[in-house]
Amino acid sequence: QSALTQPASVSGSPGQSITISCTGTSSDVGGYNYVSWYQQHPGKAPKLMIYEVSNRPSGVSNRFSGSKSGNTASLTISGLQAEDEADYYCSSYTSSTSVVFGGGTTLTVL
Amino acid sequence: QVQLVESGGGVVQPGRSLRVSCAASGFTFSSYGMHWVRQAPGKGLEWAAVMSYDGSKKYYGDSVKGRFTISRDNSKNTVYLQMNSLRVEDTAVYYCARDQTGEAGAFDVWGQGTMVTVS
Numbered sequence: 052q053s054a055l056t057q058p059a060s061v062s063g064s065p066g067q068s069i070t071i072s073c074t075g076t077s078s079d080v081g082g083y084n085y086v087s088w089y090q091q092h093p094g095k096a097p098k099l100m101i102y103e104v105s106n107r108p109s110g111v112s113n114r115f116s117g118s119k120s121g122n123t124a125s126l127t128i129s130g131l132q133a134e135d136e137a138d139y140y141c142s143s144y145t146s147s148t149s150v151v152f153g154g155g156t157t158l159t160v161l
Numbered sequence: 162q163v164q165l166v167e168s169g170g171g172v173v174q175p176g177r178s179l180r181v182s183c184a185a186s187g188f189t190f191s192s193y194g195m196h197w198v199r200q201a202p203g204k205g206l207e208w209a210a211v212m213s214y215d216g217s218k219k220y221y222g223d224s225v226k227g228r229f230t231i232s233r234d235n236s237k238n239t240v241y242l243q244m245n246s247l248r249v250e251d252t253a254v255y256y257c258a259r260d261q262t263g264e265a266g267a268f269d270v271w272g273q274g275t276m277v278t279v280s
Contacts, residue, residue, distance in 0.1 A: 054205070085265040089206070096256060096274060097198075097206065102267035140206050142266050148220045150196070150266035155205040 055080065055141055055153035062159040068129040071156045073141030074122060079151055081122035085144035088117055088126045091155075092137045100139075101126060128158070136160045163187040163270050165257050170275030178245045181275050183257030184238060188270075191215070191235040194260040196268060197242045199253035207253070210242065211264050218264065225251075247279045 056074040063069040073080065073088075080086055086104045089097035099108050101117035104124065114129045124143070128135055141153040169181040183195070197209040210231040212219045219231050230243040240257055254276050258268035 083265070085262065085267070087267045089268070091206075096271040097268070098271075099267065099269045102261065102269070108269060138205075142206075142208070142268075144265040148264070149222060150208040150211070152198075152206045152208060 053151070055143060055151055057139075057141060057153035057156045059154070060157045060159065062161055063128075063131045064161045065131050065133065067131050068127060069131060069158065070128075071126045071139055071141075071158070073124040073126070073143075073153050075124075075143055075151070076122055078146040079143040080119065080124050082146060083144045084119070086117065086119060086124040087142045088115075088124075089140045089142070090135075090137045091140065097140065131160055133160050165259065165270055165272035167255065167257055167272040167275035170255065170277045172278045172280060173247055175247060175249055175279055177247055178243070179247060179277060180241055180243045181255050181277065183240045183242075183272055185240070185259070186238065188259070190238040194262075194264040195231075195233060195240040196258045196260055196264075196266070197229075197231060197240075198256045198258055198268070199251075200256070200274075201250075201253040204253075208266070209255075211260070211266075212240065213264055220264070244277070247277075249279050251277065252279045253277060 088101040091097040233240040254274040259270040261269040
């Protein structure tokens, strides 16, 4: 169960768009449409932002979108806002009937 | 409102056992798969275990397999994580989370977490 690969950090200015990648294998990201993305602010529990690759839960801003190509999933945040500054984690279902997370990406809004 | 509340964390010596609990309210608990996810201080999220809605299936992460046991009591709307043979590296905040897709890992409701320190 190797962790999915995410960039350690990304940054962007208010109003810009950023994309966070999440790379796995054909046994996880590439094999299933069960990729999720979570936002976590310091000292808080994670919050589901995207599920099943590209679906947004009720209440999540449409500035957040997800996609997948092969073994890599992506989270795009458009119109960056100061409150988007947080840690972001991807996760995927795996062929060993488990769940694996990415290492996390710290988003800095400049 | 929909809520998960963990309890039972604390400080425990290496090699000892601890059981953490997660009480659910505001939704039909017996309809959802439930997971435990942990986060070591300053580190990322690590998936630990899942139990299906009816308790018939349970799976574990490699780092806890053979030492931790997940269980649930649908009459009490509670899921448990029994942790045996604890190691220093098990020190983490332990979150329970509801899976809106069954057991495939879309965690739409999280508890506030309970801290377990092995020292």
